[in-house]
Amino acid sequence: MLRLRALRARRGEWKGPEVNASIGEGSVVALVGPNGSGKTSTLLAVAGLLEREGSVEIDGVELSSIDRRTLRSRVSYVPEDPTSYLVRNYVLDEVLAGPEFLGMDPGEALRRSLEALEAVGLRERADDPVEHLSGGQLQRLVMACSLVTSPSVLLVDDAVSQVDSDGRKAIAEAIGEAVKRGTTVLIAVSDLERLPLRPDSVIELPHDLEEELRLPELLVPKNSAPRAILEAKGVRFGYPGAGELIKDLNLRAEAGEVIGMTGPNGSGKTTALKLLTGLLRPQRGKLLLNGSRPSPPRSLYMPQNPDPLFTERTVWGELEPLVAAKLIASPDAELKAELERTPIGHLGAGSRRVLAAYLLAARRPSVLALDEPTAGLDRRNARLIGSLVREAASQGSVVLVSSHDESFVESVSDRVFRVEGGRLVEL
């Protein structure tokens, strides 16, 4: 039994929403709220990883009175961003880390680790380097890491946003097995439809904790750029030591087109986007953007984790050069002051993703590639990304969108491809 009484997460001056709940053994409860509503902070507070007000009790015992090692063996936290959970370089080693830290017998630790990998469909990848896994595979790996200690409370933070349908099924089954063994699951999600399994009950968080990030409108260019034509013929590529991932990539896309890409985890969607924007060089084949090799700033790529794109402290710091270059409208004094006092580090994950896409779209690239742009976003932010995609296309960019959110891909794309066997197959 997990009991939350007047629980409020705290980060300095900021306080999260108050949560009260009694969650029975073997129950699944969804914590639902939009981006910025405090879901992550609440889960971290329940896990004892963030300051809080109120109380958290596990089987009638207050969290703060449980010794550290027991607490960690009983409460597992699965973050939304899998890279923020990883501490090792190989798949099996990563799963073994938890049992090792808790002082488990090596043989038992190995048995459990392999079982956990099997449960999330990664048993065959046990000896692979973690960096060879795709974003979705990393989320499955983190789930295995969390289940390996057979926790009594499992806290899941929207951790299936980049997982393909097979992976979601595997994760749902793995959580279902844990629930059968009596694990209590609290799973945070911005959209109930994205839950991998049916909850027994729902806790809704209020919607007005984070103000919407207001951004100046993109300006329409006065001089029309030459119409972009992106062509890939027989492109092949493989990472060192990982075999050939892209085997025969063919695509012709013209200015104003939105190309959607879907496909299972690890199929090569990210690699295809990096090739098509010139961040990776094809090992064979022809890849041309208006007759020459695509490269930034003509072709821009937003990674799954967009944080490296931010080089300034505040939102205004990022926008100022765009205003000076007349790529975006100059904000009025009130909005400018608001943007000046908004540190990027204080934005929620959803707002940061929207800002990153905006910063790239504003530069009017010939090719704009967005990698999992709606991962973890609520409907409002997903709509904003959709508008940016359409606006970039209307201003003459070829827009490439890779996502597991098939309904989003279908809604914004003119053509949709599935990345399969290292090739693009039009649907």
Added chain:
Amino acid sequence: MSSEQLKVRRSRIHPLAASVAVALIASSITLEQEVLGSLPVMATSLVLALLTVRRASLIAVWALRFLPMGLGLGAFAFLASGGKQIELVPLLLLRVETMVMGSMLLAYGVESWELAYSLRSLGLPGWFSSSIGIAHVLLRRSLRALDEVIAALRSKGLIASPLHQLTRVGVITRALVAESLSSAEKVSLALEARGFDPEEWRPIRPVPFRFWDLLAIVVAASVFLISALL
């Protein structure tokens, strides 16, 4: 399923062998005061790096990235000598490049936690051994983050040509430091979330020694002896 999987070694070179070899190479190149004498040391460092890391392109990329630093230090030393010792330019360049190649044994040839396991097996305290291992994890992440940072800066037009990677070191460094700090914060939270306690931590598996590890030490020791004696 087999407990043999707990005996698999991830490091291409034993972390202790790598540490000793790098220390010997660093000592050798520091002892050498002439360009001709430095060449065999650099060649040894390159061969060890190639055999351990097995990615010539990676070694070339890092050698190129440190080229300006080597030339800059050489130019500074030349000016400090009153413009009399031009040989200081190639000498310091060779020293920097030798160190870069040698460091690759540790950066890319060693698995972070096996470094911690090895130090712990020497009887060093858990907090010390694990700190070194965690520092290695962060180093590996920073090396990867550098590529992400450069790609991001290219996307924003702050790096428009390969030359900018050399001339805009300040912008790159600032972005890299921010990314590294964020990475350190994440690793710290991840360790806390998974119950890591440096005082109680015990390695879960051994890190076996192999013939190649011994050979690497012998080669590096030979170069050191030659540099010291000749």
